[in-house]
Amino acid sequence: MSDTKKIRIFMTGVGGQGTLTATTLLAQTVLSQGLPVTSGEIHGMAQRGGVVESTVLIGCKSPKLGIGEADILIGFEPMETMRALPYLKKGGLVVSSIEFMPPLSVAMGKQTCPTIDDIKKAVSACTDKAYYMANQSIGLQAGAVQSGNVAMLGAVCAAGDLPFGPEALEAAIKANLPAKLQAVNLKALELGVAALNA
Amino acid sequence: MANPLLGDTPGDTHLLLGNEAIVRGAIEAGVQVVSCYPGTPSSEVPDTFYRISPEGKYYFEYSVNEKVALEVAGGATLAGALTLCTMKHVGVNVAADPLLTLCYIGAPGGLVLLSADDPGCHSSQNEQDNRIYARIAGMPVLEPASAQEAKDMTRDGLLLSKKHNSPLLLRTTTRVNHLRGAVKFGPAPDPGKAEGFKRNPSKFVPIPAFSRPMHLALMERMEALREEAENSQYNFVTGSGEYGIVCSGISRAYVADALENAGLSDRVSVLELGFSYPLPENKCLDFLKSVKEVLVVEELEPVVENDLRILAQKNGLSLKISGKDVLPRNGEFSVTMVENIIREAMGEAPVPACECTLPELPMRPPNLCAGCPHRGTYFAAKKVFGDDAVYSSDIGCYTLGILPPLQAADFLICMGSSISAGGGVARASGQTVVAFIGDSTFFHSGLTGVANAVFNSHDILIVVLDNRTTAMTGHQPNPGVDKTVIGDNDHPLDIESAVRGLGVTEVRTVNPFNQKKTLAAFEELKALSGVRVLIAKEPCPLFTRRVYKTVAPQVAYVAESCTGRFECLDRLACPAMYKEGGKAAVNPILCNGCMLCLQVCGHIKAKKRGS
Ligand code: SF4
Ligand code: SF4
Numbered sequence: 001m002s003d004t005k006k007i008r009i010f011m012t013g014v015g016g017q018g019t020l021t022a023t024t025l026l027a028q029t030v031l032s033q034g035l036p037v038t039s040g041e042i043h044g045m046a047q048r049g050g051v052v053e054s055t056v057l058i059g060c061k062s063p064k065l066g067i068g069e070a071d072i073l074i075g076f077e078p079m080e081t082m083r084a085l086p087y088l089k090k091g092g093l094v095v096s097s098i099e100f101m102p103p104l105s106v107a108m109g110k111q112t113c114p115t116i117d118d119i120k121k122a123v124s125a126c127t128d129k130a131y132y133m134a135n136q137s138i139g140l141q142a143g144a145v146q147s148g149n150v151a152m153l154g155a156v157c158a159a160g161d162l163p164f165g166p167e168a169l170e171a172a173i174k175a176n177l178p179a180k181l182q183a184v185n186l187k188a189l190e191l192g193v194a195a196l197n198a
Numbered sequence: 199m200a201n202p203l204l205g206d207t208p209g210d211t212h213l214l215l216g217n218e219a220i221v222r223g224a225i226e227a228g229v230q231v232v233s234c235y236p237g238t239p240s241s242e243v244p245d246t247f248y249r250i251s252p253e254g255k256y257y258f259e260y261s262v263n264e265k266v267a268l269e270v271a272g273g274a275t276l277a278g279a280l281t282l283c284t285m286k287h288v289g290v291n292v293a294a295d296p297l298l299t300l301c302y303i304g305a306p307g308g309l310v311l312l313s314a315d316d317p318g319c320h321s322s323q324n325e326q327d328n329r330i331y332a333r334i335a336g337m338p339v340l341e342p343a344s345a346q347e348a349k350d351m352t353r354d355g356l357l358l359s360k361k362h363n364s365p366l367l368l369r370t371t372t373r374v375n376h377l378r379g380a381v382k383f384g385p386a387p388d389p390g391k392a393e394g395f396k397r398n399p400s401k402f403v404p405i406p407a408f409s410r411p412m413h414l415a416l417m418e419r420m421e422a423l424r425e426e427a428e429n430s431q432y433n434f435v436t437g438s439g440e441y442g443i444v445c446s447g448i449s450r451a452y453v454a455d456a457l458e459n460a461g462l463s464d465r466v467s468v469l470e471l472g473f474s475y476p477l478p479e480n481k482c483l484d485f486l487k488s489v490k491e492v493l494v495v496e497e498l499e500p501v502v503e504n505d506l507r508i509l510a511q512k513n514g515l516s517l518k519i520s521g522k523d524v525l526p527r528n529g530e531f532s533v534t535m536v537e538n539i540i541r542e543a544m545g546e547a548p549v550p551a552c553e554c555t556l557p558e559l560p561m562r563p564p565n566l567c568a569g570c571p572h573r574g575t576y577f578a579a580k581k582v583f584g585d586d587a588v589y590s591s592d593i594g595c596y597t598l599g600i601l602p603p604l605q606a607a608d609f610l611i612c613m614g615s616s617i618s619a620g621g622g623v624a625r626a627s628g629q630t631v632v633a634f635i636g637d638s639t640f641f642h643s644g645l646t647g648v649a650n651a652v653f654n655s656h657d658i659l660i661v662v663l664d665n666r667t668t669a670m671t672g673h674q675p676n677p678g679v680d681k682t683v684i685g686d687n688d689h690p691l692d693i694e695s696a697v698r699g700l701g702v703t704e705v706r707t708v709n710p711f712n713q714k715k716t717l718a719a720f721e722e723l724k725a726l727s728g729v730r731v732l733i734a735k736e737p738c739p740l741f742t743r744r745v746y747k748t749v750a751p752q753v754a755y756v757a758e759s760c761t762g763r764f765e766c767l768d769r770l771a772c773p774a775m776y777k778e779g780g781k782a783a784v785n786p787i788l789c790n791g792c793m794l795c796l797q798v799c800g801h802i803k804a805k806k807r808g809s
Contacts, residue, residue, distance in 0.1 A: 006458075014562065024213070027378050031213050038344070038451075039378040042320055048598065049773055050564035061344065061451035063377035066532040068552040083559050086552050103562040107776035108767050111560040118557075126554055 004036055004059035007162065008069050011054045012084040013076030014101045018146035022076075023054040026153055029172035030058055033164050038063045049104075051080060058163075072161060076135065076149055077101050082119045085126055093161045094123050094130040095152055095196075099137065131155055133195045142188035150185045151192030158193045166193050201250040206386040214381045216374045217242035219345040220312065222381065223352025224282045225254075228389035230307070231274035232258045233267040235642070236671040237286030238321040239375035240314035244284055245672060252684065255389050260674055263613070263642040264289035268296045268311065275307040275365075276402060278393030280356055284312040287328050288612065292643070294331070301335045301365055302404055302412040304419075307392060308360030310352065311337075312368045317497045318530040320372050323593070323612070325528065327498035332367045332475050336416045338423045339367045339475040340432065341447040345379030347472065351432065353384070358426060364419050371497065373448045373530065424476035432472030433481055439465040441543055442489030444482070446471040446502055449495040449531055456537035462544060477505045486515055493539065494521035497531055564598055568774035569750070569790020571736035572596045572663050574710030576606040577770060577794070579632055579661065582720040587630040587659075590620030592644075594636035594670045595738075596663050603771050606634065614643025621647070621656035632659045638668035638676035640693060645700065651729045652701040659723055659730045662693055666737040673741045681745050697731045704730040711736055713797040739790040750791025752804040756782045760801045770795055 009026070013019035020041055030037040040063030041054040055065045067086050072093045075081025081096035088094065098116050105111040114122075116132075123130045133155060139148025150173070157166040166189060173185050202212060203222050214222065220243050224232065234244035244260060251258045257274075261267035264285045271283035285293065290313050297311070313331070316322040332339045338358070340351040352368060359366040400408050427433060437457070443466060445453045450470045457463040469485045471478075486492060486506065494503040503521035510519060524539050525531065538548045566573050576599045579589075591597055591607035592615065600607035611619050620633035635644045640662050651658055668674040675682040677691040697705055704726055706719040716734065723730040742748055754774075756766075760781040767775050767782055772795060774788035784795075784802070795802045 015564070024378065028213050031211075031380055037213070037378075037380065040373060041376050041378070042372070048564035048567055048595065049562065051562050061454045062448070062533050063373050063379075063451070064530070064532060066534040068549075069534065079559060080562075082556065085556060086554050088554075102776065103560050104565055104771060104773055105560050107773070108764075108771065109777040113560060114557065122554075122556065 005163070006060055007058040007071050008060065008065050009056040009072040009074065010065050010070040010084055010087045011056070011074045011076070012080040013052050014080065015048060015050050015052050017052070017076050017101070018149050019052045019054060019076055021146070022149040022153055023056060025150065025169075025172060025176065026056045028176050029164070029169050030056060032172050032175065033168055035059070035163065040064055051083070053084070072156060074152055074156060076152065078116060078119050079113050082114060082122055085122060088126050091127050091129065093156070093159055094127060095156050095159065096123070096130065096132050097135040097148070097152065098132045099134055131159065131196055133192070138191045138195060139188060142191055143184035147184045147188035151188040151195065154189035154192030155196040158196045200253055203246065204250055204253055204386065208383055208385045210383045211380050212383070213378055214345050214349070215242055216342070216345050216348045216370065216377050218246050219348035219381050220352045220368070221246045222383065223349040224356060225386050226349070226384050227353040227356035228280055228387050229256050229282050229356060230279040230389045230392050231271065231281040232256055232284070233261050233270040233274070233281070234284040235261055235264045235267050235289055236668060236674045237289050237314070238671055239316060239372040240284050240286045240312060241671045241674070242375070243312060245674065249684065260676070262677060264292040265296060268293040268300070271309055272296055272300045272303070274392070275305040275309040276303070277395040278307040280308040280360060280389065281305070282310050282312065282352070282356065285314070286322065287313055287315040287326055288322060288324065290328050290331055292613065297331070297365070298335045299404055301337050302409060302416055303402055304363040305359055305365045306363055308356050309365045310355045310359055310368050311365060312370065314375050315369060315371045315498070317371055323610070325498060327501065328367070329369055329475065329501045330499060332369070333501070336420055337365045337367050338420075338427070338473070339369055341369050341472055341474050342374055343448050343450040343472070345377060345381045347432075348374060349381050351472065362419055362423055362426070364423060369447070371448055420476050424478065427473045427476055427478040428481055430473040430478070433478050434470055435485060436468045436470070437463055437466050439467050440490040441465070442467045442469065442485060442492040443495055443540070444469045444471065444485070444492060444502060444506060445495040446474040447497060449497055449536070452531050452533050452536045453495050455533045456540055459533065460537050460541055460546065462540060465544065466540065471502060474502055477502070477509070479509055482506060482509055483513060486510055486517060489517065491518045491543070492520070493524070493543065494519065495525065495531070495536055496521070498527065500527070563601060565601065565771065565773050566595065566598050567740060567790070568772050568788045569739040569792040570595070571665055571710045571734065571738065571792070572599060573604070573770060573772065574713065574716065574792070574794050575661060575663055575734040576604040578710065578713055578716040578720055579606060580604065581717060582724055583630065583632055587632045588620075588623050590616040590623065590631055590633040592616035592635045592639050594639055594663070596634055596636055599634070603769050613639055614647055617644055617647030617658070617660055618650055620658050621651045621654065624657045631657070632661060634661050634663055637662060637664040637666065637678045637693060638674075641677045641691070645696065648697055648700045648702065648729070656729060657727050659732065662731065662733045664693055664733055664735040665741070666735070667741040669738040669741060673738070673744065683745060693733055702729050702731050704728070705733070707733040707735055709736050710734040711792050711794055713794070739792070749807070751807055752791045752793065753786045753789040753807050754784045754791070754793065754795050754802050755786070755805050756784055757801050757803050766795045766799045766802060770798060
């Protein structure tokens with residue numbers, strides 16, 4: 001294991017967003033490249049609107065990722081990106097959604113969410129390598145809201161910090177997703193890669 | 199195409215969840231009977247067995263509770279079947295009675311008990327360390343740390359259990375159950391038929407005269423298993439150096455990554471104990487003698503640490519042993535936590551701390567889903583009883599009713615306790631008690647509580663929140679359901695007849711989305727005394743969508759006339775609602791169309807979904 005360069009990816013989102021499906025797909029992509037992969041997820045009561053956190057670790061044994069350890073942070077919801085920032089290694093890669101899913105206290109007007117600018121500012125204090133995208137809109141454009149997550153994975157693969165590119169993700173989609181979901185997700189992948197370069 | 203988990207395809211590699219790997223391991227061993235009670239983090243084990251059961255060659259059941267599950271498993275192994283029984287850590291408390299005596303009786307067909315522990319309380323009421331049960335009961339323990347080991351240890355544990363006629367504990371933790379990793383398959387032989395029960399009362403009937411020799415036999419068995427642990431491939435030493443680490447369970451992964459991160463892999467000796475009980479004393483003693491100092495890395499209780507301290511003392515060794523003096527006895531470890539302790543011992547600087555500071559962000563606590571029927575029941579109960587009643591709660595989605603604005607959970611002990619502990623409050627104080635319990639929990643251990651309340655004339659209103667499924671853990675069937683993911687329930691039990699059969703005369707059944715009738719029923723039962731039962735019956739909308747394949751035809755919307763008083767949001771807190779421009783609004787994508795809010799505020803209306 002020690003000859004594989006370790007890469008630690010932290011993913012975060014809101015229950016019901018498809019974070020775990022995206023995690024598994026990314027782990028399958030890593031595995032298909034012949035790399036040792038461990039992934040972890042915590043989803044106790046998550047389907048009832050809580051935070052979902054997951055990891056994909058290349059070349060590591062532990063399924064868990066600690067503060068300051070993540071090479072890559074993928075935030076499927078902007079406020080959760082901000083909450084997860086302590087996990088990011090200084091100078092790591094961030095790919096984040098800009099579309100909020102306000103928690104109840106915010107929806108009820110009892111608390112306020114940070115703005116996108118607050119979030120970008122907090123991120124830039126940790127790293128200059130950050131990309132933002134409207135994942136839900138991209139997902140809808142591709143044909144299903146949840147496929148926005150795959151668009152973000154596409155962007156991560158295209159950003160160049162992983163030992164493989166978007167073609168590996170494309171192959172994993174074809175090999176692992178049920179036939180009826182493939183077209184939408186391949187489209188989302190394409191849009192995600194384009195969004196990174198935009 | 200058959201499910202890959204069932205195929206006899208040695209050499210195949212699949213990316214599996216730890217819980218799926220356990221299923222595969224059992225299939226490779228030739229498992230014949232599987233019983234369980236679902237509970238996070240163990241749930242995907244039985245759920246996977248259940249989903250593939252139409253093609254599988256084993257018998258599978260969701261038992262009504264863990265005690266029953268283990269008794270079914272005990273009977274099966276006595277009949278010669280290779281058997282797996284699964285539950286979460288607190289489930290073992292429920293099953294403890296049969297467990298301790300089952301270890302006297304033995305497991306002729308082989309029996310592995312999966313206990314999924316939850317350090318960090320990700321989804322549990324406590325974080326007890328069930329390796330201690332193994333010590334009380336007398337059963338060997340395997341502790342996997344990867345998906346591959348979850349598979350291999352399940353297979354080897356079942357075979358070892360059969361070989362030694364001893365129940366075996368497969369102890370996982372949340373991180374192991376919910377990790378994903380590559381798993382290389384071995385062969386999956388056809389399990390064939392169980393050998394059948396062979397009569398032998400002196401071995402199987404623990405009357406005192408027989409129990410005494412059984413206890414001796416148990417102790418002998420454990421010595422034989424200690425030999426197995428000495429030679430087990432799951433117990434091994436890596437690295438070298440005068441500083442030693444002994445670790446078990448997922449801590450082994452943390453130690454491995456910590457040493458690599460710190461570049462210390464070559465300067466530290468590590469004894470990994472995957473087969474951690476009975477302790478391989480010779481192997482441990484050799485290790486203790488080879489180092490000057492030892493750190494024991496294990497989450498929760500100092501179980502291995504204490505074993506090693508005893509071993510060192512017995513053998514007159516004076517090396518320094520540390521463990522719980524430097525690592526916490528609660529919660530989960532992390533790589534950095536372990537790394538810093540090793541670094542300090544080796545005289546290296548600690549990992550630089552994270553300097554990133556964040557403003558306080560709004561929390562995102564889980565909430566009852568949009569359209570959850572429990573919201574209607576709680577809303578009505580609070581309207582009728584307000585803050586005057588004591589609300590006794592139980593374990594399920596409905597525990598989330600603790601959050602404001604509903605605040606309908608005042609105390610909670612364990613599965614089924616709402617009725618019995620509620621009775622205790624009423625008896626002791628004379629306060630009004632409303633006890634909430636779900637349908638699955640009712641069958642798990644609520645029935646005995648009802649019998650007790652009737653027998654002892656408690657004054658209590660029991661509300662059965664019957665959402666037609668076990669929603670909390672992922673919609674598993676329970677005796678009351680009509681439909682399951684893989685078909686109809688042939689023998690649905692009726693809760694109303696059950697409580698009447700137990701002697702309750704005042705029973706009402708309502709649909710909680712009909713507030714008028716629900717309020718009336720609460721009022722009516724409030725005026726009475728003794729044991730009264732209200733059954734609030736309406737399926738969980740997530741379950742309806744998945745299994746009945748239906749959704750409510752309408753969604754709510756807020757009319758222009760909204761006065762901005764926000765009664766709906768403040769009192770219901772349905773996650774589909776939000777404030778916008780001084781008025782309330784409903785997100786039509788999240789709205790499940792329960793029409794509860796329409797009954798709370800006249801400015802909310804219904805429209806056709808999608809219009
Ligand atoms: S009808 Fe009202 S209470 Fe029910 S889910 Fe929709 S918004 Fe929530
Ligand atoms: S899963 Fe079902 S029962 Fe549980 S909170 Fe959601 S709607 Fe309610």
